[in-house]
Amino acid sequence: MDGGKLSALERLTEGLGPAELYWIAAWSAARAEQLQRGSAPLQPMRQAGEQLTILYGSQTGQAKRIAGQLHARAEAAGLAVRLVRADSYAQRDLVQETLLIVVISTQGDAEPPDDARALVEFVLGKRAPRLARLRYAVLGLGDSSYPEFCAIGRQLDARLAELGAARLAPLGEADVDVDAVAKPWSEDAFERARQALGSSTPVPRVAALQPVPSRLAHSRERPFEAAVLDNQRIVARDAQRDVRHVELSLEGSGLTYEPGDAVGVWPDNPLALVEQWLAWLQLDGEQRVRHDGRELSLHRWLTRERELTRLSRPLVAALAEASGDEQLAQLLRPDQASRLAVLLAEDQPIDLWRRHPVRWSAEELVAVLRPQTPRLYSIASSQKVVGEEVHLTVAVVDYLAHGERHWGAASSFIAAAGDDRLPLFIESNERFRLPRDDARDIIMIGPGTGVAPFRAFVQERRESGARGRNWLFFGNRHFTSEFLYQVEWQAALREGSLHRLDLAFSRDDAQKVYVQQRLREQGRELYAWLQEGAHLYVCGDASRMAKDVNSALIDVAVTHGGQTQEQAREWLSVLLQQGRYARDVY
Ligand SMILES: Cc1cc2nc3c(=O)[nH]c(=O)nc-3n(C[C@H](O)[C@H](O)[C@H](O)COP(=O)(O)OP(=O)(O)OC[C@H]3O[C@@H](n4cnc5c(N)ncnc54)[C@H](O)[C@@H]3O)c2cc1C
Ligand SMILES: Cc1cc2nc3c(=O)[nH]c(=O)nc-3n(C[C@H](O)[C@H](O)[C@H](O)COP(=O)(O)O)c2cc1C
Numbered sequence: 001m002d003g004g005k006l007s008a009l010e011r012l013t014e015g016l017g018p019a020e021l022y023w024i025a026a027w028s029a030a031r032a033e034q035l036q037r038g039s040a041p042l043q044p045m046r047q048a049g050e051q052l053t054i055l056y057g058s059q060t061g062q063a064k065r066i067a068g069q070l071h072a073r074a075e076a077a078g079l080a081v082r083l084v085r086a087d088s089y090a091q092r093d094l095v096q097e098t099l100l101i102v103v104i105s106t107q108g109d110a111e112p113p114d115d116a117r118a119l120v121e122f123v124l125g126k127r128a129p130r131l132a133r134l135r136y137a138v139l140g141l142g143d144s145s146y147p148e149f150c151a152i153g154r155q156l157d158a159r160l161a162e163l164g165a166a167r168l169a170p171l172g173e174a175d176v177d178v179d180a181v182a183k184p185w186s187e188d189a190f191e192r193a194r195q196a197l198g199s200s201t202p203v204p205r206v207a208a209l210q211p212v213p214s215r216l217a218h219s220r221e222r223p224f225e226a227a228v229l230d231n232q233r234i235v236a237r238d239a240q241r242d243v244r245h246v247e248l249s250l251e252g253s254g255l256t257y258e259p260g261d262a263v264g265v266w267p268d269n270p271l272a273l274v275e276q277w278l279a280w281l282q283l284d285g286e287q288r289v290r291h292d293g294r295e296l297s298l299h300r301w302l303t304r305e306r307e308l309t310r311l312s313r314p315l316v317a318a319l320a321e322a323s324g325d326e327q328l329a330q331l332l333r334p335d336q337a338s339r340l341a342v343l344l345a346e347d348q349p350i351d352l353w354r355r356h357p358v359r360w361s362a363e364e365l366v367a368v369l370r371p372q373t374p375r376l377y378s379i380a381s382s383q384k385v386v387g388e389e390v391h392l393t394v395a396v397v398d399y400l401a402h403g404e405r406h407w408g409a410a411s412s413f414i415a416a417a418g419d420d421r422l423p424l425f426i427e428s429n430e431r432f433r434l435p436r437d438d439a440r441d442i443i444m445i446g447p448g449t450g451v452a453p454f455r456a457f458v459q460e461r462r463e464s465g466a467r468g469r470n471w472l473f474f475g476n477r478h479f480t481s482e483f484l485y486q487v488e489w490q491a492a493l494r495e496g497s498l499h500r501l502d503l504a505f506s507r508d509d510a511q512k513v514y515v516q517q518r519l520r521e522q523g524r525e526l527y528a529w530l531q532e533g534a535h536l537y538v539c540g541d542a543s544r545m546a547k548d549v550n551s552a553l554i555d556v557a558v559t560h561g562g563q564t565q566e567q568a569r570e571w572l573s574v575l576l577q578q579g580r581y582a583r584d585v586y
Helices: 003-013 018-037 062-076 091-096 114-124 151-162 178-196 271-281 298-305 313-323 326-330 334-346 349-355 362-368 409-416 448-463 486-495 515-521 523-531 545-561 565-577
Strands: 052-057 081-085 099-105 135-141 172-174 224-233 243-249 262-265 288-291 294-297 375-378 389-395 398-401 404-407 421-427 442-445 470-476 500-505 535-540 581-585
Touching: 052 062, 052 114, 062 081, 062 099, 062 135, 062 178, 091 114, 099 151, 099 178, 114 151, 114 565, 135 151, 135 178, 151 172, 172 178, 243 409, 262 409, 271 298, 271 349, 271 404, 288 298, 288 362, 294 298, 298 362, 313 326, 313 334, 313 349, 375 389, 375 409, 375 448, 389 409, 389 448, 398 409, 404 409, 442 448, 442 523, 448 470, 448 486, 448 535, 448 581, 470 515, 500 515, 515 523, 515 545, 523 545, 535 545, 545 565, 545 581, 565 581
Parallel strands: 052 081, 052 099, 099 135, 135 172, 442 470, 442 535, 470 500, 535 581
Antiparallel strands: 224 243, 224 421, 243 389, 262 375, 262 421, 288 294, 398 404
16 A cells, blocks of 8 residues: 555544444455455445444443453444443433343342443333334343342343343353353344344454454453562461462553452462362373363363362252262252352362262363353552552462362462462453542442452552542451551551541451441441542442441431431432442452
């Protein structure tokens, strides 16, 4: 191409984002093919007014990733398409919609992700309109270890049909190995949407749509191998659980992050656990195993590629079938959901296998175990302070059960990392962000490792000279052994980058004290801060803490704001929708 045309092209594409540039690349490829065949130029690709809306609700980024990929695919194929996060979707648009794809995860106790709460409530509620013009497809994301698998996806799919809409594609239900279901489902939904839009546009080959590989582009699929700069225990020797402060180098990766983001780590399973599996099944780790078009040694499959530490419903089902054990099979019945949930939470695959030994071959074992998945860790540093580093706070899962040592895959992998490199990527979280207006106060509730993102928040606000006040609620079991980052918080209080610190150590006195009690005790002031526009953040344990904190906040609004329980719930839900009450719980 001559210089003049190149400059014209550069001018034309100035300011365009990656999605638009890929669209142009794909359009050009299709156009080139047509020119070569001598066919007519491309026509506008949509019927007037019709477009595909891809809507996502996501807590930890998976649904967002899948929806984003589907959007890029549709855009590159020339479909009229828009991608909308559920909390940015105008509910009144729903009645006008003709083609809709929803990708949504389920969170604790069959709840929607925070960004989709209002929309899900609206669709499931009495005010939802008739949707006779709509064709739709829902992809639910979930984890079959939870009793209510993909509950929100299922509810939305059923409700949209009830409102008169027609299914474009059957409901998809993706388990933790998300892509195994999401990829073929997306391909099918895309094809159906393309046909529904009546597009005559030739679809450029997928190869032409892949982002151009770049040395700098690191992602979930292409993690960066980060050097470990520091890995220190930050609890006393006698603490019940090891907690690590880990510093990793991002030098040369091109990766950047914001306070509130998380790091995803792809773990290797503990070698001792891999050896246990091989010994119990009397299999040779060196033997080659072919699965899904790849051939690796069995050792490698078990170390890198397969989930060995988390039990799942499909694995229980496979063991029940292979062992012929009636009692195990009964656990899979709907009326046994709570017993199954206990089993999934308390046992690891090897525990169950020991109780129901089955002689699987190497091929069968690789096929029956799920693919490994990365684990997320909240980022505990601000790049304004640490530059090309990222810091994490990791509680190490390492416990005795049934007389044997058990490990968590990622936390023990990180804890053992010395000179090794950790394969990681950045998972951004736009819903867990500091207020844009730096004069706003912030209230941070982060017991245990939930404190991690607040170390990043306080660093960031100090460096940027934010004007608002910072209030931290922290709790753990013991003051002397488990006060994470004690010295840093005390220094921050002295220098004025932390304005208030309230502590709750649950096992120091006969009576247990948790952060939610401190919230109630400080209720008057807490409510006053919120009335003045403070932003509220909660991070850490989802199973109990986040719910108890939510109840404490309702009590605070009732006691100090004169609200009824109902009004207080509504007030919190408005704060959540406004992004002034953000949660990052796990
Ligand atoms: C958005 C987000 C942010 C997060 N941030 C952090 C963070 O900042 N710091 C942090 O430490 N974690 C964080 N986590 C949790 C983290 O991702 C991992 O889930 C955690 O480290 C455990 O992973 P693992 O691979 O070590 O254990 P896994 O291999 O995933 O699990 C171990 C298995 O052991 C079972 N088990 C049975 N008994 C026990 C027992 N007594 N103790 C533990 N497990 C038992 C569990 O059910 C589980 O199936 C975050 C999670 C999310 C989603
Ligand atoms: C705190 C928590 C609670 C969860 N609860 C459920 C649940 O009740 N049912 C389910 O199917 N999946 C549950 N999951 C699994 C998520 O839906 C699954 O990890 C999904 O891939 C996340 O998608 P997202 O990153 O788009 O939010 C839960 C995950 C977390 C972290």
